[in-house]
Amino acid sequence: MSETYTLYNSTVMDHFMHPRNMGDLKDADGVGEVGAAACGDIMKISLKIKDGKIEDARFKTFGCGSAIASSSMATELIKGRSIDEAMNFTNQEVVDALGGLPPVKIHCSVLAEEALKAALEDYIRKHPETASKLQTPVPAAA
Amino acid sequence: MRHVYLDHQAATPLLPEAFEAMKPFFTEWFGNPSSLHEHGLRVREALKRSREQMAALIHAGSPDEIFFTSDGTESANLAIKGVAYANERRGKHLVVCATEHPSVINSVEFLEKQGWTCTRVGVDAEGRLRLHELKEAITPQTVLVAVHHVNHDIGTIQPVAEVGRICSDKGVPLYVDCEASAGWLPIDVEAWGAALVSFSPHRFYGPKGVGVLYRNKKARLVSIIHGGVQEGGRRAGTENVPAIVGAGVAAEVARMDLDARIAHTRELQARLWDGLEKHVGFIKLNGPRPGPDRISTNLNISTEFIEGEGQLLLCDLNGIAVASGSSCVSKSLKISHVLAAIGLDHALAQGNIIMTLGRDTSVEDVDYVVQTFVRIVEKLRGMSPMWDEFQRGIIDSVIRPTGRGKSFSQHAADVSGKPAH
Numbered sequence: 001m002s003e004t005y006t007l008y009n010s011t012v013m014d015h016f017m018h019p020r021n022m023g024d025l026k027d028a029d030g031v032g033e034v035g036a037a038a039c040g041d042i043m044k045i046s047l048k049i050k051d052g053k054i055e056d057a058r059f060k061t062f063g064c065g066s067a068i069a070s071s072s073m074a075t076e077l078i079k080g081r082s083i084d085e086a087m088n089f090t091n092q093e094v095v096d097a098l099g100g101l102p103p104v105k106i107h108c109s110v111l112a113e114e115a116l117k118a119a120l121e122d123y124i125r126k127h128p129e130t131a132s133k134l135q136t137p138v139p140a141a142a
Numbered sequence: 143m144r145h146v147y148l149d150h151q152a153a154t155p156l157l158p159e160a161f162e163a164m165k166p167f168f169t170e171w172f173g174n175p176s177s178l179h180e181h182g183l184r185v186r187e188a189l190k191r192s193r194e195q196m197a198a199l200i201h202a203g204s205p206d207e208i209f210f211t212s213d214g215t216e217s218a219n220l221a222i223k224g225v226a227y228a229n230e231r232r233g234k235h236l237v238v239c240a241t242e243h244p245s246v247i248n249s250v251e252f253l254e255k256q257g258w259t260c261t262r263v264g265v266d267a268e269g270r271l272r273l274h275e276l277k278e279a280i281t282p283q284t285v286l287v288a289v290h291h292v293n294h295d296i297g298t299i300q301p302v303a304e305v306g307r308i309c310s311d312k313g314v315p316l317y318v319d320c321e322a323s324a325g326w327l328p329i330d331v332e333a334w335g336a337a338l339v340s341f342s343p344h345r346f347y348g349p350k351g352v353g354v355l356y357r358n359k360k361a362r363l364v365s366i367i368h369g370g371v372q373e374g375g376r377r378a379g380t381e382n383v384p385a386i387v388g389a390g391v392a393a394e395v396a397r398m399d400l401d402a403r404i405a406h407t408r409e410l411q412a413r414l415w416d417g418l419e420k421h422v423g424f425i426k427l428n429g430p431r432p433g434p435d436r437i438s439t440n441l442n443i444s445t446e447f448i449e450g451e452g453q454l455l456l457c458d459l460n461g462i463a464v465a466s467g468s469s470c471v472s473k474s475l476k477i478s479h480v481l482a483a484i485g486l487d488h489a490l491a492q493g494n495i496i497m498t499l500g501r502d503t504s505v506e507d508v509d510y511v512v513q514t515f516v517r518i519v520e521k522l523r524g525m526s527p528m529w530d531e532f533q534r535g536i537i538d539s540v541i542r543p544t545g546r547g548k549s550f551s552q553h554a555a556d557v558s559g560k561p562a563h
Binding site for chain 1: 447448451458473477488489525526527528554555557
């Protein structure tokens with residue numbers, strides 16, 4: 001294999017080969033696990049939240065290269081964000097930060113968004129007092 | 143880094159002697175075989191020689207029964223549609239095996255939209271065609287039975303001789319797709335009683351851009367590409383002369399080397415599977431065990447708790463070229479229809495990798511693949527929530543159930559809100 005001939009661009013390949021924030025968080029404040037019905041991939045994101053801010057994030061993914069890269073990038077992007085900011089996170093941010101994904105792989109970035117939101121919802125369920133302070137309405141529990 | 147090419151089912155390197163034989167036909171002997179002068183007649187002679195080499199490879203009665211097309215897909219289209227259209231007034235029913243190649247399945251689907259009907263005969267858990275179902279599927283309206291010799295995905299060798307007997311008893315022509323077997327297994331079209339057989343030389347060290355269709359003289363076949371009267375009027379269009387010449391050489395070498403190729407790949411196949419089975423936990427071989435029911439070149443494996451595309455990418459980054467039937471590598475996001483037909487659990491189909499050996503694969507290559515694959519599996523399992531959840535007893539293994547936890551598929555359905563397809 002040559003560097004020129006890879007299935008994905010160099011950013012995606014880098015996040016696939018050297019995933020950031022891979023693993024679980026001990027005593028996570030919120031955990032979300034979602035699956036893609038379309039392909040069967042499964043993604044899990046764990047969050048550490050302090051004073052309304054995402055202090056740390058970890059992921060584990062059962063899926064293809066772009067699913068692993070998407071979850072790696074999503075956890076990078078959301079660290080340091082407030083719960084409100086994170087609730088407005090979209091998959092497009094992941095796609096842009098990765099320098100684009102093949103059209104058939106966009107759903108991998110959607111899965112990362114869903115996993116993040118599932119983790120946030122888990123946190124809000126456990127800390128109902130935070131819900132009232134949010135500007136973004138909390139979606140119905142998945 | 144070592145480079146190990148294990149995708150011989152997709153393409154093989156051209157034999158140097160085939161390449162040499164092709165060269166003059168690009169520049170010096172460039173004539174069109176339909177031309178009536180010296181330039182045309184010289185290349186016509188070369189096509190005749192290649193037809194003889196193809197006929198010898200598959201034990202055809204006459205070189206006149208060999209037609210050249212552009213590739214295996216075109217040969218399959220011509221076989222299915224050409225026979226169906228030729229026999230339209232006799233009946234509009236076809237019988238195919240459920241695990242045929244897409245070039246066969248999609249040709250049949252095209253005909254179904256035009257009023258033909260088709261019965262897809264199922265296979266057992268190892269991909270073997272259910273002969274009694276095939277027998278029952280044939281009706282007085284059946285004009286063609288299509289069965290592959292060897293499965294392109296899982297390497298199952300089909301009982302083609304028995305199918306041939308059933309077809310000749312019922313008086314229905316049999317088309318055998320030999321794409322995955324030609325050059326790697328003996329083929330005897332006469333003994334099988336096959337009406338049509340197709341194969342592609344680029345699978346056995348010939349060039350791309352040429353396909354072969356054998357048609358028994360008695361079988362009715364109409365052209366589906368219209369134009370001149372090349373290839374006995376069965377396939378219009380100027381022949382790809384250099385490729386046909388190279389393909390002939392590849393067929394001749396394949397015929398001479400067949401026993402050595404089988405012996406060599408059989409040994410490596412056993413070594414590779416033994417190594418993987420011993421060193422990678424929770425791994426399953428799809429299709430029959432290495433032996434008389436499986437082609438010697440193919441291994442189709444499912445490694446549990448990880449997905450196939452990630453395995454393919456990491457193999458590639460380590461110099462190992464493989465294929466996968468996982469939904470993630472398919473543009474339709476669907477698992478291989480062959481894996482679905484053998485009833486493989488979706489979780490295992492997701493973790494699928496296909497390795498196909500060749501004549502240049504070595505023992506060192508195989509040992510490198512085993513060592514590397516062990517590390518790849520370890521890395522991906524370290525990232526997989528499923529592996530972790532299996533360790534914690536939340537989900538169970540399909541390959542070696544512990545009795546603890548729910549199934550992967552149930553878990554996937556729970557977290558995605560929908561059952562996996």
